Amino acid sequence: MPQQKDIVKIAIQMPGAYPQLIQLDQKKPLSAVIKEVCDGWNLPGPENYALQYADGVRTYITESNRLDIKNGCILRLTKAPGRCADDLFKGIQSSDAGVRCDSLKELASVSTDVTFAQEFISRDGHLLLVKIVEDSKESNVIMTHTLTGFMELMDHGIVSWENLSSVFIKKIASFVNAKPTDASIQQVSLDILESMVLSSHSLFLQVKQEVTMERLIAHLQVTNQQIQTKAMALLMALLQTAGDSDRQDMFAFLNKKNLRQYIYKNIIHSSGSVQDEMAHYLYVLQSVTLNHLEPRMRTPLDCYSQEQRDILHNLRQAAFETESENSLSHERRRSLCAKEFKKLGFSNNSNPGQDLVRTPPGLLALDTMYYFSARYPDAYSRFVLENSSREDKHECPFARSSIQLTLILCEILRIGEPPSETGSDYHPIFFSQDRLMDELFCVCIQLLNKTWKEMRATQEDFDKVMQVVREQITRTLSSKPTSLELFKNKVNALNYSEILKLRQTERLHQEETLAPPVLELKERLKPELLELIRQQRLNRLCQGTMFRKISSRRRQDKLWYCRLSPNHKMLHYGDVEEDTENPPIETLQEKIPVADIKGLLTGKDCPHMKENKGKQNKEVLDLAFSIMYDVEEYSLNFIAPSRTDFCLWTDGLSVLLGREMSSESMRSELEILLSMEIKLRLLDLENVPIPECAPVVPKPPSNYNFCYDFSQTEQ
DSSP, rough: OOOOOGGEEEEEEEESSSEEEEEEESSSSHHHHHHHHHHHHOOOOOGGGGEEESSSSSSSSOTTHHHHHHHEEEEEEEOHHHHHHHHHHHTOOOHHHHHHHHHHHHHHTTTTTHHHHHHHHTTTTHHHHHHHHHOOSSSHHHHHHHHHHHHHHHHHTSSSSSOOHHHHHHHHHHEEEOOOHHHHHHHHHHHHHHHHHHOOHHHHHHHHHHHOHHHHHHHHHHSSSHHHHHHHHHHHHHHHOOHHHHHHHHHHHGGGGOOOOHHHHHHHHHHHHHHHHHHEEEEEHHHHHHHHGGGHHOOOOOOTTTHHHHHHHHHHHHHHOOOOGGGGGHHHHHHHHHHHHHTTTSSSSTGGGGOOSSSTHHHHHHHHHHHHHHHHHHHHHHHHHHHTOOOOOOOOOHHHHHHHHHHHHHTTTTTSOOSSSSSOOOGGGGOOOOOOOOOHHHHHHHHHHHHHOOOOOOGGGGHHHHHHHHHHHHHHHHHHOOSSHHHHHHHHHHHHHHHHHHHHHHHHHHHHOOHHHHHHHHHHHHHHHHHHHHHHHHHHHHHHHHEEEOOSSSSSOOEEEEEEETTTTTEEEEEOOOTSSSSOOOGOOEEEEGGEEEEEEEEEHHHHHHHHTTTTTHHTTEEEEEEEETTEEEEEEOOOSSSSHHHHHHHHHHHHHTTTOHHHHHHHHHHHHHHHHHHTTOOOOOOOOOSSOOOOOOOOSSSTTOOOOOTTTOO
């Protein structure tokens, strides 16, 4: 007695007969099931019959796939695959053109089933189709069915593509190359050639020899979207399979006469939009083309290469107009070069090539810097000179920024990553610009300088600036700009303040989508974390900060130091020398009781800003703050060294005065702490052992040769 789970209730159909409702025993041999069905309709020779799905893809039921049959399935009784293969094999060889056409049409339909394909190929049916193609005596309709059936048979991988004759390959290529050929024949022929190219390098060479790039480009001009898509698929297969030399030749051809732009515009013009399959091929074209930059990205600078050293010195000479170096002594020339490389923004100014040893971006960073200096010399000189002449620690280092920006662009454009089989995220700007990487760099390095100034950044803020620039680029590219000019306008409009607004909007939206319990947890955590930030601010005030006095006679005057006493009751301050670090509190002669502080003023409201009204730039205004004290409202005036110090001091003084902290640093830090704390609280720690004490710190390594020495003394 079969178990209930082995029984499947199904219906079986046959043309001209009433359906049979049976309970299929999955443990009974399929031949026995077919015999019972044939007996139910009084059909002799059950070995000549088989079961197929009645709906959708009419796959034959075999012992290997019968377990896929579910309750309620509808099957049909049909000719066994072997018998069907025999009948079609004979029909294809009939002297009657109508019989041949019908047989080939049916073959194209049933060849999708692997069981039938095995039977037909075992009778050398595929060779019969090859002969029909080679003879090329049939009508376009019959030829289309022949090629379709052949493609379906070959798709199963039963027969190798490499077994095909050169005569057959040339004939298929002739269908693609011929101008007045039937569109259906060209579609299938393009499909067949794509499969050949992807199957082996020898077939790639034959197809490349037979099908010209000009003809493939011509197929992209037609209004038939299927022809466009198949031609694009073959073009991508050729690009992906080609060796380095062949691929470079193909790139040169595509870049010639702006063919990439032409391809994209023609596809958009003919269809009005890009379909999913075509979007994938455009993505592959972009990926394969950009990946030709990978060798440069993976190659470090060779300090012994005279050519590469010359490029570095050309960068320096293009930025600075110097006296004739030939007349200088070796030591003087070396000192001058080191000084100028430092101004250029290299970390290792005595040997700037060391900055380009890291891969990625390797030599690609040198290429982009040199392209910018040669293509836009005025913009290059302006960037370097503007930052090398600054003395307020706000200079933006060109070389360091360029190296990091090149790496960011490589990551955004996914240079070095093989194209995904399902990817479709291409950039329309790629099809309007031959040297996309170089031109994007030229726009983005100037954007970086602009953002640096908007953020009033110092060297300590380098990573923060690069994060903002990455966001500016990715947000702009996600809007799919179609030209470099459009990208330039959009990315420059997306300034730092706009990025902050977008972040705030997205954060609020994210909060709105949080579950009520998470929001409640967030509110509960806020007081504790705010207290943590308050303590950090007070500790920072206790450490103290060095400030500069700014007089009306000259921009920079004496230095003075201010710090809060450990008991938080006194502010100690006094003049110090240039090289003083963390002076003891006893050496600071002046002091103000915290209890006497009446108020905190910032920006243009400060007394020292009012005294010099009209003479202070916005940068200084944004760093100015004053504390008002005593009954006669004396003031102690500050100009913070950086925006970070301004936020720390104004927050700390607000805490001392019993007020709420309001700086952007406080808001950012609170958000980070809240996010981290919530993630920790929501961790699933069930059955996870939590140690009661901290793990043992491992012993230090025997040497530190694997580390890069960031503290290296610059000469």
